[in-house]
Amino acid sequence: MMDISGLTTVVSNSAYISARGSFDTNTNPTSTKRNKKYFSQLKLPHITVCKGLRESLDLRFHSVCIEQPIxxxxxxxxxxTASEYRGPCRLWKDIEEYGTAEDKDRMQKAAKVIQCYMEPSAKYYCPFLPENGITKVKEAHQEAGDALFAETLESVMNFLKEVPFTLFLETMYLKRYLQWKWLEMQPAGEDWFLDFRILGKGGFGEVSACQMKATGKLYACKKLGKKRLKKRNGYEASSVAGADGQCSSHKLK
Structure with missing residues (x-):
């Protein structure tokens, strides 16, 4: 006969496997199970609801465009959307791509950046880049160092944070940003998640597989025991879990 704990494990595993079935490559992504009640709470609000956030949020360039992914x-x-800013935007993206590229691909990517943005005849030539900076890049691009485009990126940011960013603040794109920030501020408690099975245990708590009811997506959720943390002075060690010492979630791939 199977004991109760064994039966619980079987049931949990079966539910977990069933949930993962929604993400198999052979199934339609739209078939992911969602709870309509919770999913409705993820809709962006009307822009009038978010007006006040313009006064309370930090809308400086670095905060909005560097620190906030959305x-x-x-x-x-x-x-x-603007032809005069398309070049700086794509240069920004290509420099970031260069920064994460494999060493063997860097020289080729560096040459592409020079060809597309630093030659006067290029379609997306960026005239605001200082000539001495362009010269430095051309001379050192074959070495493909980590800091090859550091000065170039700084020039791009200095250009974008002036007129382009000022114009951005008056567009629907900024209003959309306010909508996302409003939604981000809405509380999502433990009732938003459905636990399936424990993946592992540690000194301060346990990690379990769970599913978000609103989207049907699966996450690994770290649950920390506050009493255990306090008793063993573990708040500092678990600071990555969140300011309240409760839990943190990571999406399962």
């Missing part, structure tokens, strides 16, 4: 994406989408 702000960066929306700003780049805005830049793509």
């Amino acid at each position: 702000g960066k994406q929306l700003f780049q989408e805005f830049l793509e």
